[in-house]
Amino acid sequence: MKILIAILPLIFSAQAATASYLPEDIYKNIKCQKELQSHLGSLFSKDPKWERTVDTSFDTQAFRASEKIGEWYELRVTEGKPPAINFVSTKKGTEYSWSESCALATKTLSGFEFFKQSKKNLIDNFSDEDLVQTLQTNKTGVIYVWSPRMVYSVTEFFRVRALVQKKGYEFIPVLDHSATVQEAKDAMKTLGGELKLHVASLQREPSSVGPYKKLNSVELYMRNSSLHFPVIYMYSKGQLHPRRIVGVLTDKGLDLAMTEWLGELK
Amino acid sequence: MKSALCFFAILCSVGAASAKCIPANEYIPFVGKATKPNSNGMIALGMYSRISPDGRFVLRSFSGDHLSAVTLMEIFKQPNGQKGARAYETDFDNEAFPVQGSWRFLVDIDGSHYLVKDIVTLQKDARKQFRGGITGFYTAAAEKPGASDQSIQIRTLSWPSERVGDQLEQGVGQLTNETIYVRKNPDKSYSKYDSFGPYYMCSNIQKTEGMTYSLPMISTDGTEFSALPQNPADRKVSMRVYKFGADNKSCEKSDDLNVATSKAIFGIAQNGKKAPVVFLSGSTVDNRPAYGIHLYDRDLKRTFFVGDRAKRVSADSFPGMTKDGRVVYGARWRDCEACPETLGYVITDFYQAEDVKRFKEQHPDQAKNFKQCITEEEVAKVEAEQSVLYGF
Numbered sequence: 001m002k003i004l005i006a007i008l009p010l011i012f013s014a015q016a017a018t019a020s021y022l023p024e025d026i027y028k029n030i031k032c033q034k035e036l037q038s039h040l041g042s043l044f045s046k047d048p049k050w051e052r053t054v055d056t057s058f059d060t061q062a063f064r065a066s067e068k069i070g071e072w073y074e075l076r077v078t079e080g081k082p083p084a085i086n087f088v089s090t091k092k093g094t095e096y097s098w099s100e101s102c103a104l105a106t107k108t109l110s111g112f113e114f115f116k117q118s119k120k121n122l123i124d125n126f127s128d129e130d131l132v133q134t135l136q137t138n139k140t141g142v143i144y145v146w147s148p149r150m151v152y153s154v155t156e157f158f159r160v161r162a163l164v165q166k167k168g169y170e171f172i173p174v175l176d177h178s179a180t181v182q183e184a185k186d187a188m189k190t191l192g193g194e195l196k197l198h199v200a201s202l203q204r205e206p207s208s209v210g211p212y213k214k215l216n217s218v219e220l221y222m223r224n225s226s227l228h229f230p231v232i233y234m235y236s237k238g239q240l241h242p243r244r245i246v247g248v249l250t251d252k253g254l255d256l257a258m259t260e261w262l263g264e265l266k
Numbered sequence: 267m268k269s270a271l272c273f274f275a276i277l278c279s280v281g282a283a284s285a286k287c288i289p290a291n292e293y294i295p296f297v298g299k300a301t302k303p304n305s306n307g308m309i310a311l312g313m314y315s316r317i318s319p320d321g322r323f324v325l326r327s328f329s330g331d332h333l334s335a336v337t338l339m340e341i342f343k344q345p346n347g348q349k350g351a352r353a354y355e356t357d358f359d360n361e362a363f364p365v366q367g368s369w370r371f372l373v374d375i376d377g378s379h380y381l382v383k384d385i386v387t388l389q390k391d392a393r394k395q396f397r398g399g400i401t402g403f404y405t406a407a408a409e410k411p412g413a414s415d416q417s418i419q420i421r422t423l424s425w426p427s428e429r430v431g432d433q434l435e436q437g438v439g440q441l442t443n444e445t446i447y448v449r450k451n452p453d454k455s456y457s458k459y460d461s462f463g464p465y466y467m468c469s470n471i472q473k474t475e476g477m478t479y480s481l482p483m484i485s486t487d488g489t490e491f492s493a494l495p496q497n498p499a500d501r502k503v504s505m506r507v508y509k510f511g512a513d514n515k516s517c518e519k520s521d522d523l524n525v526a527t528s529k530a531i532f533g534i535a536q537n538g539k540k541a542p543v544v545f546l547s548g549s550t551v552d553n554r555p556a557y558g559i560h561l562y563d564r565d566l567k568r569t570f571f572v573g574d575r576a577k578r579v580s581a582d583s584f585p586g587m588t589k590d591g592r593v594v595y596g597a598r599w600r601d602c603e604a605c606p607e608t609l610g611y612v613i614t615d616f617y618q619a620e621d622v623k624r625f626k627e628q629h630p631d632q633a634k635n636f637k638q639c640i641t642e643e644e645v646a647k648v649e650a651e652q653s654v655l656y657g658f
Contacts (some may be wrong), residue, residue: 180306246494
């Protein structure tokens with residue numbers, strides 16, 4: 001017992017010492033680094049898995065990390081200046097920034113949505129709420145983000161769906177947020193086929209939802225869902241795989257990727 | 267004396283004019299048939315827009331209901347003095363591509379090579395010069411430097427493909443490349459006289475990069491390519507640049523942009539510098555999604571934002587660069603939230619981008635080779651050189 005009591009503080013201090021909370025390739029000359037680390041320590045339960053996103057300027061790096069579906073932190077650091085963190089979610093946003101003397105300031109921002117829903121303007125969309133509900137089923141499936149403006153995401157839609165269904169997985173199509181539903185329907189008709197809503201005599205969309213739900217998910221956006229189409233995400237056992245397939249793979253390639261990723265979602 | 271004064275005055279005025287900077291951002295609207303809405307009410311911006319080295323032409327697919335699938339867009343000066351972008355129709359299938367670097371040929375997806383001049387003058391009636399190179403799925407091509415009429419080398423790079431039995435199945439597996447040799451005949455037509463490949467590539471870096479890549483794009487001189495490995499050992503989703511090995515099979519990783527991007531498209535390597543890449547990527551600004559065109563300087567290892575935040579611009583994901591360094595891309599733009607949307611091309615002077623100007627102020631040592639701007643004279647020179655190559 002005495003030994004355990006002696007060891008425990010060592011374990012905790014070792015963990016604290018190893019957790020830097022900072023991205024590996026962050027600029028070395030940022031101001032208020034200690035304050036930043038301390039604040040990140042209060043936002044994250046462990047060292048975040050940062051993914052770098054495009055530099056917003058020649059001297060400003062941006063990194064993203066999340067611990068909960070739909071809740072992301074974007075860290076922006078400028079050489080020689082204090083950093084800033086944006087909390088991004090559908091419902092609310094917060095900006096944390098530090099002054100030159102490293103005093104923390106907090107500012108409330110509006111939530112992040114591609115479409116503001118209102119009674120007058122209801123847009124059928126796929127939100128983080130939908131994503132959470134999907135994950136809570138503990139089923140295995142793929143989310144296929146497509147756009148009528150990227151032709152292969154249309155022409156390969158049915159092939160990918162067939163493969164996914166053949167393996168017994170769910171297939172959830174999500175439409176590029178910037179495309180119109182009419183544009184999507186036209187492209188589908190011209191290039192792919194026609195998506196139909198579920199009725200007894202017709203093939204049912206496994207997502208159980210309208211086939212033209214537009215992307216309105218912070219989670220998918222922050223995972224770069226809109227840089228190219230299609231982008232394919234995989235989920236299983238209540239988790240969304242951190243990686244994604246960008247572009248078109250044929251059956252064999254997609255099958256291999258899905259098998260590998262499923263193995264990683266334990 | 268009078269004539270001498272006049273002569274000097276002319277020289278002076280020419281000198282002053284030639285030193286004139288091009289606009290920081292120039293917006294060229296579509297004109298003619300390209301402005302007609304499709305049956306769904308939307309005007310087609312087109313896809314896979316590829317920019318010629320002089321910025322005069324853009325080859326695009328999915329050109330809308332009123333035009334052929336692939337059109338060659340020309341940026342020209344209208345009688346009213348304003349620039350516009352007009353369409354020439356082609357008989358090509360979607361995803362036709364140019365031979366980058368020279369734009370000596372435009373290539374249909376079956377490998378048929380056409381002259382730009384023939385498309386402009388004959389449009390759909392243009393006749394192919396020869397057929398060759400890898401065919402199909404997102405192929406990109408580049409002419410290697412140092413060509414002569416007797417020997418023009420063109421390297422094609424394909425999207426991942428796989429051999430299934432005797433067939434090449436497009437869409438999965440390793441990247442492949444093929445080089446064809448072309449010569450100009452006495453009657454000014456062109457013929458293919460040799461080819462090497464296709465070669466399956468990058469097995470030598472399988473351990474670190476995996477075997478499957480997406481978004482491949484060849485450099486304008488055909489010596490490099492950019493691609494996003496799907497299963498790299500480091501599990502990082504990032505666009506990377508690779509060199510073609512001398513054996514046409516091996517690959518050497520030469521750069522990692524460290525971020526996920528749309529296709530990374532090469533500019534031209536000049537003055538001993540590495541070829542920059544331009545790409546569309548997104549971030550968030552004030553908790554709103556913000557996409558824009560960026561340029562990655564591979565010598566400085568820095569990314570510059572070259573979009574125009576003064577306007578509401580929705581940029582296409584296929585930007586390109588001219589020989590003089592202009593960044594050109596398709597876009598939809600509005601002058602204000604309530605203003606009507608215009609479609610066309612944006613021409614940006616990299617050196618006049620706000621981000622670049624700030625960099626020059628803060629890092630004069632690193633920016634010592636940066637110009638103040640691209641001048642009209644530089645553009646005219648590139649246009650004149652390219653006009654000789656087009657033959658009109």
